[in-house]
Amino acid sequence: MFDRRLVHYFDWGLLGLTIIFGFVGILILYSAVMAGTPGPQKMLCIKQLVWYFIGLVAMVISFLFNYKMLERWAHAIYAICIMLLIAVLFFGSYAGGAKRWLILGPVSIQPSEMVKIAVIIILARYYSKHANIGGLTLRELITPLIFTLIPFVLIVNQPDLGTAILLILIAGSMTVFVKIEKRSYIYITAFCSISIPVIWFLLKEYQKQRILTFLNPDRDPLGAGYHIIQSKIAVGSGMIFGKGFLQGTQNILAFLPEQHTDFIFSVLAEEWGFIGSLIALLFFLLLVVRGLTIAYGCRDTFGTILAGGITILIFWQIVINIGMVMGLMPVVGVPLPFISYGGSSIITVMICIGILMNISMRRFLIE
């Protein structure tokens, strides 16, 4: 039943990377929660370990079936994810001023994480049918725009600006990757340059303030601006060799509110220094390059675009998160793949890896 060639073409390199990341992730999380304030946080390491194993199972499930099935299921997967997002609207639980989680028995899930994959799959399906050398026309862009805007609006309302922007970035990058007609570019640019000032004019004062602060955290010296300073001090003070495992003083003092989730890279940089951070970055680069290679090696359009889209997702999360920690990007709640604490984030990344493996090992299979 199971094709032996699948084992032969299995992407061991990708599995190796995943395991290394899992190991490093737990190590850094351990430092982030053990060194900081005492309390129930210590349990997070064990919880994260459990999430990794659940993630591994999700990964295995994601490569067992032929990825071409995803093309057929694209609409169903998308519909389920949208329904979960709507469910969050009604039954979601509040935490930190936002309604992002669905409580299902003992676990709480974050449907906005899953919806990213659903959007990638449905766009891959659509673009695989419409991609052409001339590029996508405006008319062909309407459907993908709707596919993206529905979850975007739902996520913005939670509110989770970070994930919503990430969604737009992923969809946008995928579309550019597939190529847009030159004429369409001109129209889009013209439309944006007219509509953005109009929208800005229509926004309420506090919304403008929020966007300005988002773009320039210095405007909020007691909140995001302060976090960025502390984060930069943490990263910079690591110097070349770092302060050593469990020795980060910024980390110990818990100056960053999200040091085990969004700001976890600062813990790595402080304790492992430039050398450790550089190695981590190179491993991340390796992961992205591996993803692109899989897209390169794939022979059908759907697979190529799907692998490309998933790699783009991982790429943006890495760049936005690390960029934010180093003060290059706005402060948004985007988790660092594999490293940041969070069940939904880990499982999403593992599913992504699973799908990449799926595409990779079936590249030579012809039905």
Next chain:
Amino acid sequence: MGEYLKTADSDWFKQRLIVVMYCVIAAFVVLICRLFYLQVIEGEEFRRLSENNCIRLQSIDPQRGLIYDRNRVLLVDNRPSFDLSIILKDAKPVDDTVEKLSGYIKVPADVLMSKIKKCKGISIYKPFLLKRDIGRDALAAIEAHKYDLPGIKINVRPRRHYINRQIAAHLIGYLSKISSDELKSGKYPACRSGDFIGKFGVEKAYGAYLRGKRGGRQVEVNATGQVVRILRTVDAWPGHNIYLTIDLKLQQKAEKLLEGVAGAIAAIDPATGEILALASSPSFDQNSFVNGMSHKQWHALVSNRFRPMENKAVQGEYPPASIYKIVTAIAGLEEGIINNNTTFYCSGHYKFGDRDFRCWKKRGHGNVDVVRALAESCDVFFYQLGQKLGIDRLAWYAKACGLGAPAGIKLDQEASGLIPTAAWKKRRTGIAWLQGETLSVAIGQGYNLVSPLQMLVLTSAVANGGIRYKPLILKTIETSEGKIISDDSLHTKRKITGKLPASRQTLEIVKKGLWQAVNVRKGTARIARIDGIAISGKTGTAQVVGRQQDEDSDEEDRAFHLKPHAWFVAFAPSDDPKIAVVVIVEHGEHGSTTAAPIARELIRTYLGKLET
């Protein structure tokens, strides 16, 4: 053929992927360059900043909004409190510093040390509060020896001050430290542990407006914790000022009249629904909540059998007693069961079934019409009227008069009272309604429960021609610069909540009865009469039944708790009402002798003040 050439095939995508690859590598190069800049080029500087942990945040507390009365007399303000705290990391050697400190603030060093040792979990980098409000003398001493006392910090924080002790305490409410449950609830997103929030009264109901917005400073400190440089400052926004509808003079009079008894007074402007006074006795000192009280003090306050923490005017529920006869009279007149000429005979008691229902006047009132029945509070008249109306019609009128539901004052825990119906009793007890119970209900006994505020709104509606206004406690809210804030959710505007189910003619009859109660010889509220001011009113004496007594309460105590509550509602001047008043004195025995004089004095104060 042409179409085929245009299709994007694998080779075409491969070319595009190579471009993507370049973009990815470029992005990573940027990240690595930034990393190199932060860690290698600027690393030294950041290491220095991290070692002392130099960049800290200091909070700037906002001034909480002030509270005034309707004539702009200040009721609540803030005064500076000098809070002493210590940053353990900077205060080395700690023993030495504390030793010196104890001399200046006159607290033994070992007390301070044990306080520090007790809090194990505290961060050595964060200020730890040693003593609140050290006073100006200690402040001067510490400031003079500042360089001798590393790591010692004095924070000036505004602290709530209630100027008139115990006056309008239940209305204004108080501030107290936020609890960990409240912090977790998510209702106070801007608050931190140690902050004070409104816990009761206006301080709570309008807390969001009074609070203001916290500011802060990003500062760089040196190794001893002294601020070297202020990097950034965000100013605090003061809270909004609140002008209440109460009149301080009238409020003080009300509190004075209630001295020594448990009970409540409320007064309202019948033309607007503005509350002019709202007093509940016994009262409590709001400042003790801000200053923090001992466990013993707190226990004494909450276990006091006269319930000082309850706003009896709003939260209290009592049988309405004879005041309810206003409702029964309206129902009878409106349903056409009686008119102003209908008389019933009162022989001093009324036999119904196998029970004998007595009138308070043993000798009986003889033939009485509705006006006299109200004026002299004839029970037998209303027994017969109630019997003819039946419980459900009576309940409908009571509810239409605003009873059995909160009047809508913007204060916590407003009582809704209880208006019984046959269906309610069946549901509640499983026993069918007995005809005889209707008779008790008709004179305001039985299951009926009302709050003084509901009775006040009812009286005010009778006075103003039938309009029930929402009781307002807020005249305006202004920003600290004096700009008036208008928002419907503030409850500052006159708002009609309903109308009495009574025609003008019916109300005239009822008003005549209430006028006679005070102004004719046999009226039950004759004691409330003042020369020169026409007052209308209605007395009530609420029987207390079935109150569970503590085992250990003594005989005298038990006797006290069986005494009836004394009620009185009134409005004046009768023809052009400017004020309506409700008075309840718990276990005050007779409305006519205990409650009516209180209302009289309050009205005298208010109308006397209006004239001058």
